Amino acid sequence: MRTIKEIQEEILEDFDMFEDWMQKYEYLIDLGKELPSIDEKYKIEENLIKGCQSRVWLHAEENSGNIIFSADSDAIMTKGIVALLIRVLSGQSANDIAHADLDFINKIGLKEQLSATRANGLLSMIKQMKLYAIAIDK
Amino acid sequence: MFDVSKIRDLFPILKRKVNGRDLVYFDNGASTQKLHSVIDTVSNYYKEENSNVHRGVHFLSGLATDKFEESRRVIRKFIGAKYDHEIIFTKGTTDSINLVANGFRSLLKKGDEIIISELEHHSNIVPWQMCCEYSGAVLKIIPLRDNGELEISKFESLLSKKTKLVALSHISNSLGTINPIKEFIEKSHKVGARVLIDGAQAASHVPLNMQDLDVDMYCFSAHKMYGPTGVGVLYGKEDILNEIPPYQGGGEMIKEVSFKKTTYACLPHKFEAGTPNIAGVIAFKSAIEFIADLGFNTITKHEEYLLEYATQEISKIGGVRIYGTSEKKSGIISFNIDGIHPYDIGVLLDKMGVAIRTGHHCTQPIMERFNIPGTARISLAIYNTKEEIDVCMASIRKVKQMLS
Structure with a gap:
């Protein structure tokens, strides 16, 4: 299993290939479309991360100290970024997730997706992923 | 004779670029831009x-x-x-x-x-x-x-x-x-x-x-x-x-x-x-x-013209549904596109220099009434132009193409 840092570098390389924002966003849209849907039974209120506009459902399972995430969103752009987060964090150890420095979102030029406009649940999503990890790590 | 370009000259921010494009500001319902004199x-x-x-x-x-x-x-x-x-x-x-x-x-x-x-x-x-x-x-x-x-x-x-x-x-x-x-x-x-x-x-x-x-x-x-x-x-x-x-x-x-x-x-x-x-x-x-x-005769005439033109043009785009079709209507068009979340519309339009609002617009009971998570909203003001509507419509078509 590659480390969180290695996977982030890989994503940066992927995004380096794109010449303009349009290609970048089209790639994100594709990632969003390709992300396997979360099992319907996990699409419940308790798993809902409330942003102001797009909803994100996050489910976490532990497998001998590692955490497997699955997630979904009703907005495709959000789902694309969710797919990237899952690629980076899912399957990693609880300890590594809790201490992960997730700088790739800024570096791939999507920092407006993390702005404080309350427009999406992304920041809350990262926080929630880390909270799961911290809880299991203890 | 009403000359919208003279009106635009009174608002310094309208000259700026956003994401490399000329700003099309259609979020006037949230807040309008400011006059030089103000x-x-x-x-x-x-x-x-x-x-x-x-x-x-x-x-x-x-x-x-x-x-x-x-x-x-x-x-x-x-x-x-x-x-x-x-x-x-x-x-x-x-x-x-x-x-x-x-x-x-x-x-x-x-x-x-x-x-x-x-x-x-x-x-x-x-x-x-x-x-x-x-x-x-x-x-x-x-x-x-x-x-x-x-x-x-x-x-x-x-x-x-x-x-x-x-x-x-x-x-x-x-x-x-x-x-x-x-x-x-x-x-x-x-x-x-x-x-x-x-x-x-x-x-x-x-x-x-x-x-x-x-x-x-x-x-x-x-x-x-x-x-x-x-x-x-x-x-x-x-x-x-x-x-x-x-x-x-x-x-x-x-x-x-x-x-x-x-x-x-x-x-x-x-x-x-x-x-x-x-x-x-x-x-x-x-x-x-x-x-x-300026006077309300001029204001309502221009804004009603923009509303009518924008409504006509957006209706030509397939899969668009407009919320709010009252007989007497102000320059606001709330819409959704079939199968697309309004948030995605807003994010992509922004990248094309078009500022609209998306979400529930602090009117959750209306969204519940229509059973939708939110809408994309165009809201017009006196300094908006027919050309801006054309840019916005072309951008919406592009968004639709990217997302479907």
Whole structure:
């Protein structure tokens, strides 16, 4: 299993290939479309991360100290970024997730997706992923 | 002859680029851009006139006070109110409504009723819920029809001797519906109810005359009228403003203070505790003068043309559904595209330099009524152009292509 840092570098390389924002966003849209849907039974209120506009459902399972995430969103752009987060964090150890420095979102030029406009649940999503990890790590 | 390019020259921000494109600003329902004259007045105030109002004996305080009160006069005239002291300066429409709702709760008793509608902004829902919670009054809701108009017959059946207040939007921020407020006011007065109108979306788009409307209270915000943020107005008839107890205590709003008994100042100072947004109030006058000089004939003609053209063009795009198709409508188009979340539309349009609003627009009951998570909303203003609508429509087509 590659480390969180290695996977982030890989994503940066992927995004380096794109010449303009349009290609970048089209790639994100594709990632969003390709992300396997979360099992319907996990699409419940308790798993809902409330942003102001797009909803994100996050489910976490532990497998001998590692955490497997699955997630979904009703907005495709959000789902694309969710797919990237899952690629980076899912399957990693609880300890590594809790201490992960997730700088790739800024570096791939999507920092407006993390702005404080309350427009999406992304920041809350990262926080929630880390909270799961911290809880299991203890 | 109306020349929109001359109007655009008065708004410096309209020349800037966003994401490498010419800015197309279609989020005027949230806040309009600012006039050069407004910006200069704010700047000049701090450079040349700054001092506290109503207190000092010195030159600058007198100057600031004169200008501040001059704004009140200009606004009084603009909205056709009877007296200057019926104009109360607040932070904005939300603040104005809260002022009334807070004071009104002591005038209500258990079982009294307040009527609002299904299309209200949260600012005209939550203060009344709080008011009812405190006073034991009951909140009644006028339902919405599919086209975004209110059910007037249902409103009539809700009215009774128990109705103490009716609080309604003049224009819906989500759907663009222009409510027939004069009719609502007349019907409410027949049962002795007072009427408050939330005019946040109306004051820069349709002519207002408080005496002609015979409205008891009317609220609006400067920042949606090409003026500064943090300034709003509560208009109230003299008698109702005298009846409502003060909202906040402090300086300026008192007649005499002692530990036995404090008496309150007369209108309008009774409701203007603390140092107000002096620069903002003074600059608001520049915005009002711009609107008044242009005239509502010109304004409504241009904005109605834009609305009609935009509605026609967006309807040509397959899979688009417009929410709010009332007969009388202001320059607001709320829409969704089949199978696409409004958030995705907003994010991608932004990358193309087009600023719109997405989400529930602080009107969750409307979204629930139509069973949608939100809408994408185009809201127009006097400086918008046909060419901008063309850019926006081409961008929406591109977004649709990217997302499907």
